[in-house]
Amino acid sequence: MTRHTRLLWIWLAMDRHSRRIVGCFMGARDEVSAFGLWESLPTRYLDARCHTEGLAAYKSVVFGGLNVIGGTQHIERFNATLRLRVAHLVRRSLPFSRKQAHLELLIWMFIHRYNASLW
Template identity: 35%
Template sequence: MTRSQATCRRLWQAIPPAYRTGHCFTDFWGAYQAVIPEEQHIAAGKETGETAHVERWNNTLRQRLARFVRKTLSFSKSLVMHEACLKIFLHRCNVERAISFRRLHRVG
């Protein structure tokens, strides 16, 4: 993929509308300013830490779900399988977080 404004626009349009309503913290790539609505876009450098949680999540996803890394034997060309595995992974993460929260706060 190129880092063109057209590529950025295609990526933005691929995001479900419900998720396109939040604020977006990005780096200073010019295409972001042209595509993401100004009231939602916040450009921030790495030193601010504003994009760190998203980068951490992307790294966790790549490490735990090898199918999201193109150059691996686990890579599947099936969108259905990608979606199924992602949903299972997200469900498991949410269950684990809920258990940790309950233990930490002695709830339930």
């Protein structure tokens, strides 16, 4: 019996100075999800420079000199912390969520708690 799994990518936007997560979207690794992340941002961040790893999907959303490739150390550190603290993201065993909505809720709760800890 084969199991069909759908890959879910967690798209995050972090304020470089405060290190708070200011935007999040969960979906595929494509232009639609990049736009979903862009839509999740507060308006004050829409003209900020975006440091990315150079994925082509960002080019359709972040225009011109606003897209800077590199400088993603802080968000990569957060990703490592997220994987360490949320067991659902590490293995598909007992902690795995069968419903995507449960996983999304768990991630949002972690992000809100993380942001609150930075006060």
